[in-house]
Ligand SMILES: *[C@@H]1O[C@H](CO)[C@@H](O)[C@H](O)[C@H]1NC(C)=O
Ligand SMILES: *[C@@H]1O[C@H](CO)[C@@H](O)[C@H](O)[C@H]1NC(C)=O
Ligand SMILES: *[C@@H]1O[C@H](CO)[C@@H](O)[C@H](O)[C@H]1NC(C)=O
Ligand SMILES: *[C@@H]1O[C@H](CO)[C@@H](O)[C@H](O)[C@H]1NC(C)=O
């Protein structure tokens with residue numbers, strides 16, 4: 031970590047006081063109290079930090095949606111030469127679980143979007159998604175860190191449920207003013223240690239610091255602006271313009287509000303199905319697809335732009351470094367598992383798993399998995415049903431990475447420190463089992479039981495206070511340079 035940006039005490043204190051005020055948290059305005067003064071020349075400037083761009087997708091993962099993601103990202107590279115990663119907020123109705131495994135093993139982030147796409151979801155919708163993704167897509171529980179509410183419909187109970195289940199972050203809140211406006215609500219991601227600061231008009235009961243959830247992060251969704259600051263577009267803005275060129279103008283102008291301003295992350299929030307080719311009922315998306323490629327090419331022509339998953343973004347927030355030291359951020363590396371190509375195991379890597387998928391023939395939507403097929407469809411109230419008769423495949427154990435596990439032989443191929451892994455359990459609501467347990471089929475009942483109290487402290491308090499203050503410092507530092 032580089033030397034922390036120096037700044038006058040007054041500006042930091044003021045920014046943090048404002049943060050504590052929750053709704054009125056203002057990170058980007060006159061907290062600097064004037065120019066000059068000791069240390070002024072040593073402050074971090076916005077152009078010293080990366081411009082992060084998050085490409086997120088929501089809903090079911092299917093062939094159509096994977097094609098869309100690959101179309102936009104597969105050929106791109108970040109400044110370090112690694113392929114960009116993205117975050118998929120996954121709901122499970124109509125999801126093909128084997129494709130979730132593939133997305134994950136390729137390095138993308140799989141996040142929770144409830145099982146059945148329920149707005150203001152109950153706890154079973156949220157935690158059931160986690161459990162079913164673990165059992166049937168082989169995603170380690172500890173790697174399912176984020177949540178987005180379907181229809182962006184959430185309330186205080188939604189956030190409390192996330193906090194209870196040790197999620198790292200929510201990304202359901204919205205920012206509705208330009209990143210470079212003087213009273214913007216386009217905050218950098220923040221923890222709810224001091225309460226929520228977005229959507230306060232709609233959520234007066236929990237704003238103003240009334241609901242504090244220490245350690246839980248919020249990654250606001252940043253709007254795209256059209257003709258004026260009241261012409262606000264959030265998800266799939268490309269569906270809302272008169273034509274693709276008009277939307278290109280919106281995206282470019284909004285990107286510059288971030289890039290030339292405080293470098294808050296810029297987001298593209300997609301429902302990939304709307305960009306799918308030949309999907310029944312979807313208007314031909316060619317013009318929009320071309321426009322988005324043009325936009326991403328243009329974005330990547332700027333210096334220090336990184337296309338990242340939300341998880342990668344938070345990794346940087348917890349240990350913010352300047353562009354000069356960006357190579358130190360491990361999570362931004364390429365990190366592909368080096369499983370030998372001649373291994374024939376069902377692990378999410380196409381060359382290894384050819385011919386090994388298990389087909390679960392449910393009437394509503396037949397899906398594939400590397401793990402066992404449940405006797406009945408997973409539901410919020412029974413997210414991990416026991417195996418159908420005669421199906422002896424295993425679920426992912428807690429001590430093997432997805433790419434190295436053979437669910438047919440119940441064997442972990444990893445035999446070196448380089449691939450060693452432990453899926454540390456975390457308390458999930460009412461469940462007390464190790465959700466990543468080495469089970470043979472039958473759901474959580476045979477998993478090694480670990481009580482909530484023994485969950486590693488890493489998951490109990492969420493983000494260590496020091497990490498938060500590091501991020502706050504940097505945010506405050508950025509605040510201090512904007513007039
Ligand atoms: C599910 O994904 C696999 C690849 O992981 C693919 O072979 C299969 O056709 C897909 N099934 C459906 C129903 O889309
Ligand atoms: C949670 O909500 C879902 C519908 O979204 C429902 O099917 C389920 O029964 C509910 N579970 C509980 C415990 O309330
Ligand atoms: C969160 O956990 C607390 C303590 O176990 C419990 O009382 C509360 O009902 C939970 N809230 C939600 C929304 O899950
Ligand atoms: C914000 O950014 C836009 C786009 O670059 C620019 O036109 C506008 O002047 C900026 N506004 C402020 C207040 O700096």
Ligand SMILES: *[C@@H]1O[C@H](CO)[C@@H](O)[C@H](O)[C@H]1NC(C)=O
Pocket residue numbers: 427429430440441442468
């Ligand atoms: C799972 O548990 C069984 C029986 O306890 C054990 O033989 C096997 O080695 C374990 N598998 C893994 C991958 O840990």
Ligand SMILES: *[C@@H]1O[C@H](CO)[C@@H](O)[C@H](O)[C@H]1NC(C)=O
Pocket residue numbers: 460
């Ligand atoms: C929690 O688990 C207990 C014991 O299994 C059960 O009786 C209770 O109904 C569960 N509560 C919820 C909210 O699921």
Ligand SMILES: [Zn+2]
Pocket residue numbers: 088089143147179180181
């Ligand atoms: Zn959705």
